[in-house]
Amino acid sequence: MIIGLIILAVAAVALILLYNGLVKARQVKEEAWSGIDVQLKRRADLIHNLVETVKGYAAHERGTLEEIVALRNKAQAVPSGDVAGRAAAEGMLSQALGRLFALAEAYPDLKANQNYADLQASLEKTENEIQMARRYYNGAARDLNVRVESFPANLVAGSFGFSKAPYFEITNEADRAVPTVKF
Known part of the structure; x- marks a missing residue:
C-alpha cells in the first residue's frame, strides 16, 4: 500500500x-507575441509620420503613399491573435516600405530633410527590432510545440487543451522579393 x-x-x-x-x-510564447505586437504598433505610428513627410516632397507619387497607408491599415485590422494573417499583412507592408525608400532616392531634398532622415532611421531601427521579436517569438513557439508534441507531455497537453503555436513567417513568395520601383 505504501x-x-x-x-x-x-x-x-x-x-x-x-x-x-x-x-x-x-x-x-504569449509574451513573445506581445513583443512583436508592440513593435508593429510602433512601426504603424512611424509610417504615418513618414508618409506625411514624404507627401510634402513627392505629392505626385500619391499611388505609392496611398498603397502604404492602405497596407498599414490592413495590417492593423488583423486580429492580434491571428499570427499567420498578421505575418502576411506585415510582409506586404514591408514590400511597400521598400518601394517608398527606393522612391525617396529620386528626391535629394527629401533625403536631406532631417525629419525624413530621423523617421527613416527610427523605422529602420524598428524593423530590426521587429525582426528580433519575430525570431524570439518563433523560438518560443518552437519550444512550446516541442513540449506539446513530446512524450509524455503530449498526453498532458492534449488533456488540458494545449496546442501548437503557429510560426510568424512569410508564406507569400512575392513578399520575399526585392522591391522594385518604376518611375
Missing part, C-alpha cells in the same frame, strides 16, 4: 511538472 501511494505521489508530481512546463512555454 508503495502504491509513493507511485501515485510520483505520478502526481510528474503531472504537475509537465503541466507547469507547458504553462510556462505558453506564457513565454
Whole structure:
C-alpha cells in the first residue's frame, strides 16, 4: 500500500511538472507575441509620420503613399491573435516600405530633410527590432510545440487543451522579393 501511494505521489508530481512546463512555454510564447505586437504598433505610428513627410516632397507619387497607408491599415485590422494573417499583412507592408525608400532616392531634398532622415532611421531601427521579436517569438513557439508534441507531455497537453503555436513567417513568395520601383 505504501508503495502504491509513493507511485501515485510520483505520478502526481510528474503531472504537475509537465503541466507547469507547458504553462510556462505558453506564457513565454504569449509574451513573445506581445513583443512583436508592440513593435508593429510602433512601426504603424512611424509610417504615418513618414508618409506625411514624404507627401510634402513627392505629392505626385500619391499611388505609392496611398498603397502604404492602405497596407498599414490592413495590417492593423488583423486580429492580434491571428499570427499567420498578421505575418502576411506585415510582409506586404514591408514590400511597400521598400518601394517608398527606393522612391525617396529620386528626391535629394527629401533625403536631406532631417525629419525624413530621423523617421527613416527610427523605422529602420524598428524593423530590426521587429525582426528580433519575430525570431524570439518563433523560438518560443518552437519550444512550446516541442513540449506539446513530446512524450509524455503530449498526453498532458492534449488533456488540458494545449496546442501548437503557429510560426510568424512569410508564406507569400512575392513578399520575399526585392522591391522594385518604376518611375
